[in-house]
Amino acid sequence: MGRQVLLLVIALALMQQTLACDLLAQGAETVDEHCLRSLYQQPPKNWPAPQVDAGIDWQELSALPSRQVQDISVLQRIKLGRELFFDPALSRSRDISCASCHAPELGFSDGRRTSVGHEQRQGRRNAPSVVMSAFTRSPFWDGRTHSLEEQALKPVEDPVEMGFTVDELVERLAASQHYRQRFFEVLDSPVTAAGIADVLADYQRSLLPYDTDFERFMLGDQDSLDDRQLRGLHLFRTKARCMNCHHGVALSDDQFHNLGLTYYGRKYEDLGRHEVSGADEDVGRFRTPSLRLVSQTGPWMHNGLFPYLWGVINMYDAGMPQPKPRADQQGDPRFPATSSLIKPLGLTPAEKQDLEAFLRSL
Numbered sequence: 244m245g246r247q248v249l250l251l252v253i254a255l256a257l258m259q260q261t262l263a264c265d266l267l268a269q270g271a272e273t274v275d276e277h278c279l280r281s282l283y284q285q286p287p288k289n290w291p292a293p294q295v296d297a298g299i300d301w302q303e304l305s306a307l308p309s310r311q312v313q314d315i316s317v318l319q320r321i322k323l324g325r326e327l328f329f330d331p332a333l334s335r336s337r338d339i340s341c342a343s344c345h346a347p348e349l350g351f352s353d354g355r356r357t358s359v360g361h362e363q364r365q366g367r368r369n370a371p372s373v374v375m376s377a378f379t380r381s382p383f384w385d386g387r388t389h390s391l392e393e394q395a396l397k398p399v400e401d402p403v404e405m406g407f408t409v410d411e412l413v414e415r416l417a418a419s420q421h422y423r424q425r426f427f428e429v430l431d432s433p434v435t436a437a438g439i440a441d442v443l444a445d446y447q448r449s450l451l452p453y454d455t456d457f458e459r460f461m462l463g464d465q466d467s468l469d470d471r472q473l474r475g476l477h478l479f480r481t482k483a484r485c486m487n488c489h490h491g492v493a494l495s496d497d498q499f500h501n502l503g504l505t506y507y508g509r510k511y512e513d514l515g516r517h518e519v520s521g522a523d524e525d526v527g528r529f530r531t532p533s534l535r536l537v538s539q540t541g542p543w544m545h546n547g548l549f550p551y552l553w554g555v556i557n558m559y560d561a562g563m564p565q566p567k568p569r570a571d572q573q574g575d576p577r578f579p580a581t582s583s584l585i586k587p588l589g590l591t592p593a594e595k596q597d598l599e600a601f602l603r604s605l
Contacts, residue, residue: 294482
């Protein structure tokens with residue numbers, strides 16, 4: 244009799260465990276640690292469905308493209324691009340390189356709220372990481388260019404950033420025996436603006452962060468994420484609603500969104516995408532950055548407003564700012580509206596910690 248009771252208790256416990264796992268797979272917010280790990284040990288196509296709004300063309304999270312043996316000519320182009328990326332000769336003063344604002348040890352950002360450029364001039368935007376550049380169609384926060392080749396020389400001729408001109412840069416590098424030789428070795432051509440842009444773009448495309456806990460997890464190492472990080476992954480995909488904008492291999496939709504940080508009609512105003520498109524609806528919209536290496540790239544947002552990652556999480560949890568027009572702004576067609584994708588989340592303190600732990604794994 245005692246043995247039958249024991250077997251019945253075990254059977255009921257297994258049924259409860261199975262029910263809990265089924266509910267979790269169907270989107271239940273109550274997390275069972277065993278079920279959670281069991282579910283996320285499966286291929287991503289079998290993971291619990293993410294919480295995304297209707298109409299969002301999302302993609303499941305995925306591993307980076309597998310490392311491939313590059314053709315020697317491609318490797319040489321990347322090597323030349325890297326050399327130029329770290330060479331301050333690209334700036335008028337010879338003091339500023341691309342790496343001055345995109346340092347590898349800072350996730351290819353610069354650790355400043357907004358960047359400092361030529362003659363200590365203060366930029367108005369935070370330096371975005373160039374990691375995962377291969378996956379964007381519209382570089383810069385406002386998407387003002389359409390390719391990495393088009394983007395590569397813009398900082399050179401920006402009076403605040405490098406304060407130079409492309410023609411003068413070509414002349415300077417062409418006067419260098421070293422660079423004349425390197426360009427003929429790699430590109431079989433003299434130094435040209437197009438050649439400089441091409442190899443800089445090739446180097447940026449090579450910046451893929453393979454050495455992270457998240458990447459190891461996506462490649463099958465189930466122990467690379469601890470329990471907190473795994474709970475954070477689940478929150479990222481569900482209750483925290485991050486997958487509305489941060490999905491796919493790049494953890495970015497490469498679109499433009501308004502997070503309520505425009506400062507419209509006030510000091511620090513930045514109209515964002517509107518400066519490129521001229522469209523009223525683009526006021527305050529900025530490109531969604533990749534979250535790969537996000538823990539290294541603070542301060543965060545286009546204006547570097549948040550010095551701590553937990554501050555970003557808290558602001559998203561609160562639903563971000565929802566500015567209202569002043570009396571003199573009533574009826575202004577350009578008054579920016581915070582994206583409808585942003586909603587209060589109701590995260591608990593423990594859930595916020597789990598979410599941050601996951602973000603630090605990326």
